[in-house]
Amino acid sequence: MQDSFAILSDAEKLLSPEDFNPLLGKLQSIRKKYKSTYFHAHENNVGGKVDWTKLTQVTGSATYHKLRKLKNVELLNKRKFIEVENQISALASLQCSSFKVDILDKNVTCTKCGFPKGFKNENPDFQISRLDEKVRSIYEDWENTLLAELENYRGNLQYLSPDERTLIEVVIRSSHLPESIEDSLVIALNNLFRELEIVEVTPTLFLESVFKESQVMDYRTFDDRIKKIMQKLVTGKDLSKVRIKLAQQE
Numbered sequence: 438m439q440d441s442f443a444i445l446s447d448a449e450k451l452l453s454p455e456d457f458n459p460l461l462g463k464l465q466s467i468r469k470k471y472k473s474t475y476f477h478a479h480e481n482n483v484g485g486k487v488d489w490t491k492l493t494q495v496t497g498s499a500t501y502h503k504l505r506k507l508k509n510v511e512l513l514n515k516r517k518f519i520e521v522e523n524q525i526s527a528l529a530s531l532q533c534s535s536f537k538v539d540i541l542d543k544n545v546t547c548t549k550c551g552f553p554k555g556f557k558n559e560n561p562d563f564q565i566s567r568l569d570e571k572v573r574s575i576y577e578d579w580e581n582t583l584l585a586e587l588e589n590y591r592g593n594l595q596y597l598s599p600d601e602r603t604l605i606e607v608v609i610r611s612s613h614l615p616e617s618i619e620d621s622l623v624i625a626l627n628n629l630f631r632e633l634e635i636v637e638v639t640p641t642l643f644l645e646s647v648f649k650e651s652q653v654m655d656y657r658t659f660d661d662r663i664k665k666i667m668q669k670l671v672t673g674k675d676l677s678k679v680r681i682k683l684a685q686q687e
Contacts, residue, residue, distance in 0.1 A: 473538075475546070480536070482531075482556055483531045484534055491566070492532075495565065496525060500573060503617075503618045504572065504579070507614075510623055512630045513582060513583070517571070521572060530555070531552075533547060583626065587605065591609075593633055596635070596682075601625035631677070633679075636674070636679055638681055640684075646662075646666050
């Protein structure tokens, strides 16, 4: 190598065939070694030697799809799952399975992915395996959290719609989340976990308020009076959390 630098620094030697030919041979040898080293590093870290099907299996798993649905449940802490989603996205962006070594004849790196740009020097197969473990761990944690909170919020079941109540009761009885998480269950869970504001309506007082000024009225007047009474009952409250309850008669 020192001989090569010496030739490069001496213009007369560079033009001399007996000196230039050995230099050219050494440079070609270095280039060949670089191409071989780069190609193998590329294939082992972002190319065809990485088992990318395992990443597809993670994102295509039933557990991962259930997490994507459950992340819309407001009660749950989403931080760890968001980190997993970001890691999956970062890994997927590294995948480059169509690299040909001939590209290095005119370029020093892969023109598609620019490897090692963005690569964090961590084995992708190991990262994918760890992501699979994280997905299963997060699901277990979320399921345990939801089952515990269902017990804490049992009192709110009475304020759900019949269909929502049925969905929640099935989960409580089985002590497991269903195999498929539907939007309807997510909505039911969010409604159950809301800090509900219960507004009790006493039938007698309600009717007295409606007919206080007149025992007979047209439909528009009747409708207006009911709206005014209801507006008075819920003033200052979050309507999405309000539940109207028939008060027990004394």
